[in-house]
Amino acid sequence: MKRMSKKTLLLAGAGHAHIGLLRRLSADRSKNNASNALIDTDIHLISEQPHTLYSGMLPGWMAGHYQLDEISIDTKSLCLRAGVRFIQQSIINITAASNTVETSGNERFDYDVLSLNTGADTDLRGLSQAYDDMSNDTRDDMSNDVIAIRPLSTFTLQWQQILADARQSEQYRLAVVGAGAAATELVMAAQVALQKINNNHQVTLVCGENLLSGFVPSFRQRVIKQLHRHSITIIEARATAYRDGKLSTSNDSFPVDAVIAATGVRGAAWTVSTDLETVDNGFVAVNSQQQSVSHPNVFAVGDVATRVDQYVAHSGVHAVHGGAIEAGNILAYLQSKMLTEYQPKTHTLYLLSCGDKYAIGSWGSVSLQGRWVWYLKRQIDKRFVTSCAA
Numbered sequence: 120m121k122r123m124s125k126k127t128l129l130l131a132g133a134g135h136a137h138i139g140l141l142r143r144l145s146a147d148r149s150k151n152n153a154s155n156a157l158i159d160t161d162i163h164l165i166s167e168q169p170h171t172l173y174s175g176m177l178p179g180w181m182a183g184h185y186q187l188d189e190i191s192i193d194t195k196s197l198c199l200r201a202g203v204r205f206i207q208q209s210i211i212n213i214t215a216a217s218n219t220v221e222t223s224g225n226e227r228f229d230y231d232v233l234s235l236n237t238g239a240d241t242d243l244r245g246l247s248q249a250y251d252d253m254s255n256d257t258r259d260d261m262s263n264d265v266i267a268i269r270p271l272s273t274f275t276l277q278w279q280q281i282l283a284d285a286r287q288s289e290q291y292r293l294a295v296v297g298a299g300a301a302a303t304e305l306v307m308a309a310q311v312a313l314q315k316i317n318n319n320h321q322v323t324l325v326c327g328e329n330l331l332s333g334f335v336p337s338f339r340q341r342v343i344k345q346l347h348r349h350s351i352t353i354i355e356a357r358a359t360a361y362r363d364g365k366l367s368t369s370n371d372s373f374p375v376d377a378v379i380a381a382t383g384v385r386g387a388a389w390t391v392s393t394d395l396e397t398v399d400n401g402f403v404a405v406n407s408q409q410q411s412v413s414h415p416n417v418f419a420v421g422d423v424a425t426r427v428d429q430y431v432a433h434s435g436v437h438a439v440h441g442g443a444i445e446a447g448n449i450l451a452y453l454q455s456k457m458l459t460e461y462q463p464k465t466h467t468l469y470l471l472s473c474g475d476k477y478a479i480g481s482w483g484s485v486s487l488q489g490r491w492v493w494y495l496k497r498q499i500d501k502r503f504v505t506s507c508a509a
């Protein structure tokens with residue numbers, strides 16, 4: 120009897136969804152319970168780094184509550200346990216018409232089914248109104264000056280440099296630009312860390328007029344009170360440029376030693392040259408089954424993708440829950456079975472850390488705060504990271 124040739128499932132990026140899929144494959148493997156869909160399938164995962172940093176614990180690391188290895192997931196070992204080949208490379212293009220992924224190592228990888236979970240880039244456009252018209256060299260200059268929160272691995276090195284500079288300074292001034300939950304967590308973690316070095320150091324949040332606009336008013340008020348408790352300066356103007364040690368806003372300009380941008384996400388750089396259908400400046404357009412609207416053998420989930428049928432926020436929560444559905448759909452697709460829709464829950468639990476082992480929680484219209492909320496967050500976060508090592 121003629122044996123069918125093996126299929127290739129390529130996992131691009133090691134974001135939340137693929138970590139979840141690897142855990143599932145690893146658990147199935149240890150129970151000798153591999154899905155029939157995968158018996159004749161080779162699985163490869165391409166990611167830039169052998170470790171994935173867990174963003175939910177990053178502010179806790181900045182504030183000194185965790186070591187870097189406590190917030191890192193060893194993707195390479197997880198792949199080994201899951202029976203997945205790990206390839207450490209950066210994806211620079213995807214040509215869906217020929218089913219190929221191109222990497223910075225000048226290699227091409229063919230696939231039968233592709234799953235994208237590469238996250239997104241920090242949106243720096245607001246920091247220079249002319250960002251899209253700039254040459255790549257000028258953009259590089261600007262991104263050397265402004266410290267983007269993504270990729271997290273680069274950010275962790277830059278944060279350590281900030282701490283080193285602050286130790287040499289009498290009065291270090293840091294600005295965090297952004298208006299979302301991540302920006303408020305970062306600014307409080309930064310203030311706690313810098314003031315541990317010297318009380319004269321000061322962090323400023325530059326947030327425009329819409330601080331935490333997606334959250335209920337009670338949660339927003341709680342966060343603003345915590346920002347005041349930490350004596351963080353809040354500037355409700357838009358940051359427009361950072362040049363020669365001065366941060367300009369729509370109202371003013373002032374000197375700072377460093378600027379961190381936590382300004383939301385834009386489509387990943389590699390999407391510029393792909394033939395996959397994208398929306399909103401480079402997010403891979405997917406349907407309710409997390410399947411590319413232009414190429415059915417391509418699935419995408421998390422920050423890299425945008426749902427075309429309904430609004431789903433780019434967040435870790437949807438990367439995890441959407442990822443679980445997407446993983447099932449990949450297996451179903453390989454067996455020509457029916458796909459399932461990802462239906463996001465109306466409310467999700469959000470736990471926001473306030474720098475000093477204190478946190479605020481929100482669930483729908485309910486919000487609460489306290490040290491116990493921080494310990495709850497720590498327990499949930501640690502359980503997630505340690506379960507990836509089991």
Ligand SMILES: Cc1cc2nc3c(=O)[nH]c(=O)nc-3n(C[C@H](O)[C@H](O)[C@H](O)COP(=O)(O)OP(=O)(O)OC[C@H]3O[C@@H](n4cnc5c(N)ncnc54)[C@H](O)[C@@H]3O)c2cc1C
Pocket residue numbers: 131132133134135136137165166167168170171174175177178208209210211236237238239268270301304305387389420421422423433434435436437438470
């Ligand atoms: C400080 C901070 C705190 C946050 N806290 C929360 C929170 O509490 N709750 C919440 O829901 N959301 C939170 N978020 C948002 C959350 O981090 C993102 O929405 C989430 O990480 C998106 O997950 P993802 O799986 O799409 O991709 P990511 O987590 O971004 O992972 C992408 C992966 O792909 C790899 N990769 C990227 N590009 C390439 C490439 N070209 N080639 C190969 N590999 C590549 C990366 O190295 C990484 O491993 C926070 C964000 C920040 C910055």
